[in-house]
Amino acid sequence: MIEQHLPVLIVVVPLIAAPLCVFLFNRTLVYLFALATCWATFGMSLFLLAKVLESGPFSYELGNWPVPYGIEYVVDYFSAFVMSFVSGIGAVVLTYAPKSLNDEIDPSRHYLVHPMYLLCLTGMLGICITGDLFNVFVFLEISSLSSYALISLGRSRRAPLAAFQYLVMGTIGATFLLIGIGLLYQLTGTLNMVDMAQQLADDHGSRTMLVAFAFVTVGLCIKMAVFPLHTWLPNAYTYAPSVVTAFIAATATKVSVYAFVRIVYDIFTPQFAFDVHGLDLFLTVFSLIGIFVASAAAIYQGNLKRLLAYSSIAQVGYMLLGVSMNNQDGLTGGIVHMFNHAIIKGGLFLVVGCFALRLHSVRLEDLRGAAKTMPLTAFAWVLGGLGLIGVPLTAGFISKWLLLTAALDNGFYLVAGLMLISSLLAVVYVWRVVEILYFSEPADAVESAREAPWSMLIPTYLLIVGILVFGIWTSYSVGVASQAASALLGGAP
Template sequence: MIGGQLPVLQVVIPLIAAPLCIILRRRALVLPFAIGVCWITFAVSVALLGEVLASGVITYELGGWSAPWGIEYRVDALSAFVLLFVSGLGALVLTYAPRSLADEIPASRHYLFCTLYLLCLTGLLGIAITGDLFNVFVFLEISALSSYALIAQGGRRQALPAAFQYLVMGTIGATFILIGIGLMYQMTGTLNMADMAARLPAAGGSRTALVAFGFLTVGIALKMALFPLHVWLPNAYAYAPSVVSAFIAATATKVSVYILLRFMFSVFGIEFSFEELGLGRALMPLALAGIVIASTVAIFQRNVKRMLAYSSVAQIGYMVLGISFATATGLTGGIVHLFNHALIKGGLFMAMGCIMLRLHSVDLEDMAGIGRAMPWTMAAWALGGLGLIGVPATAGFISKWYLIQAALEDYSMLVAVIVLFSSLLALVYVWRVLEIAFFREPSERAREAREAPLSMLIPTWVLLAATVFFGIYTSYSAGVASRAAEAVLGGLR
């Protein structure tokens, strides 16, 4: 009985738990409660992925109303994969959170933090599981509004302007997406994705379809911070509390990439999106420009969280590059990088949270010599850095291997060379941090620092050690991503 309710439990559990955090209120109660809820949510996603891989697509009709009249939750290999790493990262980051929260956010606001965190998690999971277009927008706004408030919790004065900038840009993106959805509803008279995919070919060449496609593409590009629409992201990541940076960097933009995949492949269809309109020819230059320019800008940053933020813009470029090929190999590379980058970047921001706890700074000058005082933290950061570079036996290598293979299949030698060159750029900014941390004389702050607590180190190492595990045992990540790519290329059936 419970097995049949798994799709709705995936969303309902964190949604109901969020207001309960306000009722519990006390820090000693609310944090263990929220952590338990996140791990239960992760267990549900593991069960869903297992069921999808064994039996195929799962559908759930809310209230017993069949699609397209009712709201349908639909879980295929792609959505199950996204649910798995979003819920897993959400659980692991919150398990890591208590000591970091105690240092960066007043204890009197921890219950509000947990409420917002669970609401953000609910929105991200809802986007991945719903088969209804308007619900995509609703869950997108739930996650976005809670993200703005979470970023504003940062103690530094720059946190509020960063949150406001994110709010303005996010609102523009959401407005574009809503207009696009409205136009598609006008054309087809339905909001169910599978039903709309069946009806759209009749109106595929109309001006309304073209305008809807344009609004959706720009709106989603804003949400996922695709270069050059990324201006909100560096400040949002740099000035948010460490826990928030780790969670949002690992999940939010990845779910926006998922929305792009869903709209362009499953709803509009590969023929309309890529053959008629040439979406790939528009996305590929933007992806490559983002990879090179954002990686170059990252080299010159003095704040390591800001450096990682620009690195994230470049990594989004890798995901979009995979999508732009519109082939099984390219899509596999783009989808597996959603997972791999979530592990790598989440772990790197968690390592920076450990540094922030001890130094109350993540500026390079203050981090001089910190490798001697915090060897386990910086060793974890170095491991994540190897993943960003794409060293063999790390998860980052697998992503780049698929992307280079897709480029060669497409006879795009220049694209393959740019992907390889970007690894050298990543090497520069990763080595810059390691050189300062291990080979410089300790700064005043570093002399007084000590290793981070185990409650933060263990989750950080679990996440970054996973980048090595999935870099070696690729069938667990790239294998599922390949299944997801096949599902995407097959459309909604």
Template structure:
């Protein structure tokens, strides 16, 4: 019985949250829907861990839906890279739900609680589906499931600007999705296949027709919008700022990372790095836009008084580090980009949880209202300090590991000016993180902070679960950096 279940884990990973979402609606009760959503998210995480372990031990897992083999059927495919992303996305999904009830009660009307949990599960389904499917059109389908769910989740924010932010995201997201669909259609026209392995085997590289170049261009631009790469990042600051805190925690930690995952699959699994970085100068272009995004977004973050908006601009900068690793196309550089996906998911998810704790007690995300809150909410404020150190990349934190790998790869390539720019960019992170630390611990308490009490334990435990992970994986790198390196080696070895 256990073996039978194990052989179907790839489909269970999708079916569980997908079927639970409409059940939450039928239940029509917030508490019952939460219990079901939490149970499903934990089971989904268990499935992901099991499949990652299986992929590490025995290699790639293939699952043909309905026993229809490609090209006639849809294939699910889990290797070390996809298993790694599945694990941290589902793990964060479960952690955010553990954190959610009090934040949801404070920021979302009670009549919409069961709808929130249903939509949350749909968003989780879409994100996991993009990681597990080996069919390129299925990637688009799951992308739209997660995107449409995200629009609905963001619109649940308390202010009237939340629906406007969701609408702005909808417009730009639809443009990105249209570009992606056009690119997929052109690849299908060229190859007659939608399975990613078959496309990689059939698509002509370098000396092929211009259609391949056009398809790659459409896919790249569309995914850059979804990843919030500078300068097509404009949907992200408002979306993170005006969404409910629990929604921001989940989307900030997972959404852009999964889009980066798809982009890596495109370059290293379908098109090939030779076509992208040798025949085309995409590595130079990615490096330029990643460095521009790091500096411009980090500078914008320094001038924000709204903490959510500050962290949103920080996320744009951190995506730049991931793209920098992808553009290096070496085992060390690519593993640095991959592990930064994991590290940033932990750090940014934890920091937005800290923000949610302060919102619950202070009712504000404005820095001026947080003055002196470190004295009345010391555990919450300490979590901000630890997460901030990880974001900066201080040694013994997870953020240091990924930046060290990126720097090592850059020095190996002899590009020391870029290494200098990376170090300078970390100083910008010091500035905006320190502004908040100074406000929390060294300013006279505001009226709201003076009357505040520590955040509830039910929110602090999941917060420290993620924030503490930045310290754990800053010392114990076998799981994070080790698996990222194995994934990078496999991707470079499998590149057509």
């Protein structure tokens, strides 16, 4: 009975749990409640994914209002796949959180962190599951507003400023999306994505459709942090509390990429976006510039969090390269990279959180020789870094290999070559940190540091081992992603 309502429960449960957290004044109780909610959400997403894999996509009509009048929630390969890793990372990061939060946020504010965290999760799951375009905007704002609040909780005084700058950019992006949605509604008189796509198919690309397309694309590019609209990201990731950074860095940009792919492939159709208006060329060029500029910037950073933030901008470039190829292999590669990068970057930011807890700094010069006193944490960095570079037997290799073969099959030899060269830049910035961790004389603070606590190391290694597991066992990640990709491409005429 309750099973058939799972598509809506996965959004409603964290949404209701969030305000309840505020009323539970006991700190431990709030944490346990939020943790239980996160794992329950993860469980539900796995159940939905299993159901989709077993019996194909299905949809849920909110309040029994028939489509297209009511809001429809769609569970298909793509949405179930993205929801499963977003909620999974949400649960693992929250398991890791208490010690790190105690250290970085004033305990009197803890009861505010967990509701925000749950709201952020709600928003992201909502974006994934909804089949209603206006709902996408609402959920995007729910997750964005709560992430601004979470970022502003950072210890440094720069955190509120970073959150404010993100708020300004994010609001402009969301408002652009709103304008685009409004124009599409004006054109079609419907907000249901499937219905809208059918109506637009007869429209043959009027100017209104083109303007809506432009607004939606630019708005989501801000949210995805595509070069050159990425300026909000480094500060926001650097000054946020470690736990928040790990959660947001692993999920937020991926969910925006998801929304972008959904809208471009399902509503505008690749034919309109890529063949008629040449979005693929723009995306390819800006992704490649972004990959090189951001990777080069990452090499010169003295702050570990900022280094990873720039690397995130570069990785979004790989996802969009896959999306812009507009074929089965490329799109599969892009979608798998969303998943792989989520666990890699989530794992690496959790490693950074361990260093921040023990050394109270994430500046590279303060981490010198940390491998001697914190060997397990340092080793986790090495494994995660290998994944980031894309060394064989790690998850990063799988997605980069798929992207590379897709580029070669399409005859984009230049793109393929540039991708290989850009991976070398990743080697440089990962190795630079490894060298500092393993081959430098320990600083005084490092000499007296202890290994990170098990309550943090275990969740970290859960993600880090995940990188190795999904580098060898690919039937889950690549298998589901390729089904998602063929569904997206099959929907196009």
